Structure formats: structure tokens, C-alpha cells
Amino acid sequence: MFGILYLFPVTLSECPLENVLPEYNRQLLLPIRHFIVEDVRTARRFLRKADPHFDIDGCQFYTLNKYTTPEQISSYLNTLKTGLDMGLLSEAGCPAIADPGADIVCIAQENGYKVVPLVGPSSILLSLMASGFNGQRFAFEGYLPVEKENRIKAIKRLEQRSYTEDMTQIFIETPYRNKKLLEDLTTNLRPQTRISVSFDLTGPEEKIRTLTAKDWKKDHTELTKKPCIFLIYKA
Amino acid sequence: MFGILYLFPVTLSECPLENVLPEYNRQLLLPIRHFIVEDVRTARRFLRKADPHFDIDGCQFYTLNKYTTPEQISSYLNTLKTGLDMGLLSEAGCPAIADPGADIVCIAQENGYKVVPLVGPSSILLSLMASGFNGQRFAFEGYLPVEKENRIKAIKRLEQRSYTEDMTQIFIETPYRNKKLLEDLTTNLRPQTRISVSFDLTGPEEKIRTLTAKDWKKDHTELTKKPCIFLIYKA
Numbered sequence: 295m296f297g298i299l300y301l302f303p304v305t306l307s308e309c310p311l312e313n314v315l316p317e318y319n320r321q322l323l324l325p326i327r328h329f330i331v332e333d334v335r336t337a338r339r340f341l342r343k344a345d346p347h348f349d350i351d352g353c354q355f356y357t358l359n360k361y362t363t364p365e366q367i368s369s370y371l372n373t374l375k376t377g378l379d380m381g382l383l384s385e386a387g388c389p390a391i392a393d394p395g396a397d398i399v400c401i402a403q404e405n406g407y408k409v410v411p412l413v414g415p416s417s418i419l420l421s422l423m424a425s426g427f428n429g430q431r432f433a434f435e436g437y438l439p440v441e442k443e444n445r446i447k448a449i450k451r452l453e454q455r456s457y458t459e460d461m462t463q464i465f466i467e468t469p470y471r472n473k474k475l476l477e478d479l480t481t482n483l484r485p486q487t488r489i490s491v492s493f494d495l496t497g498p499e500e501k502i503r504t505l506t507a508k509d510w511k512k513d514h515t516e517l518t519k520k521p522c523i524f525l526i527y528k529a
Numbered sequence: 530m531f532g533i534l535y536l537f538p539v540t541l542s543e544c545p546l547e548n549v550l551p552e553y554n555r556q557l558l559l560p561i562r563h564f565i566v567e568d569v570r571t572a573r574r575f576l577r578k579a580d581p582h583f584d585i586d587g588c589q590f591y592t593l594n595k596y597t598t599p600e601q602i603s604s605y606l607n608t609l610k611t612g613l614d615m616g617l618l619s620e621a622g623c624p625a626i627a628d629p630g631a632d633i634v635c636i637a638q639e640n641g642y643k644v645v646p647l648v649g650p651s652s653i654l655l656s657l658m659a660s661g662f663n664g665q666r667f668a669f670e671g672y673l674p675v676e677k678e679n680r681i682k683a684i685k686r687l688e689q690r691s692y693t694e695d696m697t698q699i700f701i702e703t704p705y706r707n708k709k710l711l712e713d714l715t716t717n718l719r720p721q722t723r724i725s726v727s728f729d730l731t732g733p734e735e736k737i738r739t740l741t742a743k744d745w746k747k748d749h750t751e752l753t754k755k756p757c758i759f760l761i762y763k764a
Binding site for chain 1: 536545547548549550551552553623624625626627628630631632634635636637638639644645646648649650651653654655656657658659660661662663664665666667668669670671696725730731735737738739
């Protein structure tokens, strides 16, 4: 029997694990000793939070980031062949959603290993739930281009799609550029198009607001330093 | 002070609440007595599962379905004005994602009420995590058209977008048509395009498999009776 690859979400922001993770995840996590992670330090911290007595020194960590070669990635899953279960941990939120974990899952699927995804916080889902926008049709676009002309083109293309395809458009930005992105949105969207901004989701400073582009211009909410997610939708 | 509108996810399939819901949700749920729900019977059953001693007879339920008028929807949130918190419950998974709850959240946002989304199971996110497909860019399309010609057109359009925009395409079907949809996909997609099928997510019969369209043709997995979600992605 092969082992199972469990996909373990972690917290998104500063909060106790039980706020955002089911107890079941913890029960599945405790016996596992082989973890594929982006950063070993963050992973150790998470395991210690899950159980202060976790045998972290008895664990093997396989690092997955932009420097990991395809050969290394393929070899990581050899542990499953020996019948032992493995855990894939993300840096924040759900693994394989906006992180390199998808490469590992892809190989697991190609090899017919059993993959079990577990419930946890996703800024995409939480922000969509709280936006009031269309949740029957939506798209996540990742980051918008940084270069000005391409960025404005992207903003206008996404706005257009929210009107013609009735689809909520979701995207993210690095914290220090949040304010700039909101300015670019309010400047380039039609005044009545709606923007929802979710700031520090599940964290102590969580703020979620939906306003028209026009009304966001008058708003002075501080958006720096914490992760933010942006949604736009037709008037 | 106005009350808060909490968005409470429920289970997706047959499983204990602690498998898919954080304990925090339960703690927030217990003191609430005003619930906006699609079906009162399902809601009562959920509250009883959360706490066998839940004072269900002391609760007020506001029904939200296709027969609810916009006037009723607006009046539902009046309770928040009195300072009492309310809960929005979905029938399965996360509220306001693929259900009418988004209308309520939209009105809450327009009125400046605080909306707090809580973590829970989403077949969209779980299936994407476990597919191995691109989680940096993806779109959820809801249901495909039922009429044959439009359905084939939709399948080809989504496949095209997975190639040209490098975007995972996600859609759902009613359980009794799952088998037919998989046939339509394997018949109309290029042989190398990949299809991931997630069946009974979080439930006792959970199955998640990613294969090429060509390989799915040889597969005889039984897909009826339980909810399924389908993802396609370029070769």
C-alpha cells in the first residue's frame, strides 16, 4: 500500500489555529514525519503550534521553492512508495493554490498516489464570500502586471469581463503596493464598477469593504503592511 | 452598535462537523438566534449537530431562495440594526459562493454592516488543491449549458482559455448528469488535455483523479448519486 499525500492548509494571518483549521487536520498531522514545505522555519513553527510536543527533530523536510529542480521534486514523493504518508504545507493559506505546491500534486496525480486536500483558510474564497459579488462565476488572476501600461490594460480587460461574462474578478498584490493598486483601480475603472477590498483576512485587523470605484476615491482606509485581496464586479 | 453578519459554512458531504469546520465557528454560532437560510429543515439539523442542546425553538429563521422577494431580502437585515448578530448558513459548503446568499451579503455591504466570513469546505478550492492544476490562475464557471450545441461550444471555449490564458477551468453538474458530462468532455476535448474529477469531496466515498481526456475514456469510475466537480487544464 502506498502512502497518502495530505494537503495541509496553515493560517493566513496572526490567529490561533483553531480559528481557521478543523481539529481533524491536527489529528491527521500528528503522526506524519515527512513534510514538503516552502520554508522549513515556518513549517517547524506551525508544527509546534499544532502540538508543543511535536517530534520535529524526527521529521524530514523537503524544500519546495523556485530553486528546487524537477528531479528533486520527483524524488520527494518516493517516501509514499514506502507506504508512509506525507504532508504538503503551504506558507500561508491553502497549499497548491497560489504557491509551488501544485507541481508536487501534479506528480502525485500522474503516479496515481492518493491525494487528500484538507479544509483551511483561503483569502480568495473568504473575500469572495464577504464581497457580495457573484459567487456562481468568478476568476482568480493572481498578480496584475507591474508595468503601468500593461497594468491599466489588465484592469480594463478584467472590468470588461466582469460586465460581459458576469464574472467576479479577483487578484492580489504585494502589501507595499496595495495603496497604489487601489489608486490604479479607482482611476481606471468606471465610477460605478464595484471594488471589494479584504485586508488582513482572519487576522486581528481584518477589514472587508465593498464600495463603488467612485466611493473608494473618498476613502482613506490604511492598506499597507498586511496582505490584501482585491475583487471587482460590474455595477 | 450594529450587529455582525457571520457567514457560516456547513458540511459538503456526510462527515462530522469537526472534519471540515474550525471549532471557532461553533463558538461564534452558539449565541446566535437569527439565521438566514435556504432551507429551515437543513439549518435546524446543522444547529443540532453543532450542539445537541441548541435552543432551536428560540431561533428565528429567514428563508432565502428563488421565491424570496427583494423587499423581503432587504428587511431580513433589520435585526442587525437592533445590535443583534446574524448568521448566514448555506445548504452545502460556503455561503454566498454558489448559492443565493450573495444577495444578502451585497445588501449588508451597501448598508455598511460588518460582514465576517468563516472558514469551511469549498468543493472549488479542495478540488483545485488536489488536481495538480494551475492554482495561480483559475476560473469557476458554475454549470455548463444543458443544450448539446451550446454545451460543446462552452467546453471548447473553456479548453481554449486553459491554453491561451494558462487558467484552470472549473465547473459543476447535477449528480445524475455527471457521467454524461464526463463523456461530453472526453469526446470534445483534445486527447492530451487534462481533466480532474473530484467525487464526494470530504465524504466517505471521496475520489479525486486527474487523467488526460484520452485516459478518462478507458476509465469506468462510477460517478452517479454524489456531487462531483470537474476541472480542465491544458496538457
